[in-house]
Amino acid sequence: MALVPTKTPKVVKALFPKYIWNIDTTEKVIYLTFDDGPTPEITTWTLDILEKYNAKATFFCIGANVEKYPDIFTEILKKGHSIGNHTQHHLKGWKASKDVYLEDIEKAEDVMRKLVLNSKFRIQNLFRPPYGKITSKQGKAVINKDYKIIMWDVLSFDWDNSVSKQDCANNVISKAKEGSIIVFHDSLKSATNMQYALPKVLEYFSEKKYRFKALKL
Numbered sequence: 478m479a480l481v482p483t484k485t486p487k488v489v490k491a492l493f494p495k496y497i498w499n500i501d502t503t504e505k506v507i508y509l510t511f512d513d514g515p516t517p518e519i520t521t522w523t524l525d526i527l528e529k530y531n532a533k534a535t536f537f538c539i540g541a542n543v544e545k546y547p548d549i550f551t552e553i554l555k556k557g558h559s560i561g562n563h564t565q566h567h568l569k570g571w572k573a574s575k576d577v578y579l580e581d582i583e584k585a586e587d588v589m590r591k592l593v594l595n596s597k598f599r600i601q602n603l604f605r606p607p608y609g610k611i612t613s614k615q616g617k618a619v620i621n622k623d624y625k626i627i628m629w630d631v632l633s634f635d636w637d638n639s640v641s642k643q644d645c646a647n648n649v650i651s652k653a654k655e656g657s658i659i660v661f662h663d664s665l666k667s668a669t670n671m672q673y674a675l676p677k678v679l680e681y682f683s684e685k686k687y688r689f690k691a692l693k694l
């Protein structure tokens with residue numbers, strides 16, 4: 478846990494200026510993101526609680542999961558959230574060649590585009606690298622394909638079993654601010670922490686008159 482900070486330091490953001498770490502705004506807006514779904518029950522639970530707070534978010538879906546659960550994928554879109562690409566097989570950029578990496582992104586893109594064909598819905602050109610790991614070559618190639626690479630301002634550490642669910646909620650509550658992009662996961666692995674922390678985060682920032690918006694760039 479000590480290796481990766483909860484809040485992305487300015488120096489890291491400055492090193493990778495082409496990646497998006499937060500949205501530059503003074504408005505009380507927060508951008509929740511959910512990686513690794515769709516996942517039965519967890520994603521639908523997430524959609525329900527977001528709706529309760531009139532909150533929109535962005536879901537970075539794994540193509541293979543979209544293939545398995547197309548109905549949940551469509552449900553995300555119907556509720557007005559944004560969809561981004563998180564590769565077909567959750568590839569770790571540092572361990573894949575540029576070509577393999579791009580092919581995996583394209584595969585996920587195909588799977589998702591087919592499902593929105595002839596509908597009013599569209600997929601945003603947003604990409605989040607699994608594990609946050611992407612080489613500069615891969616990054617350039619992805620940007621050349623007209624994707625915006627979305628990193629984060631605050632990590633909830635919901636996937637980390639050594640982080641208590643209270644700390645997971647406090648991580649986000651203490652570190653998020655106007656324009657923050659926050660990472661949660663709608664996965665089984667993260668469910669215990671996420672399902673505790675997300676309602677707390679929604680409650681806390683709603684009381685402070687923040688709005689939760691989907692990324693549309």
Ligand SMILES: [Zn+2]
Pocket residue numbers: 512513563567606607608
């Ligand atoms: Zn992921």
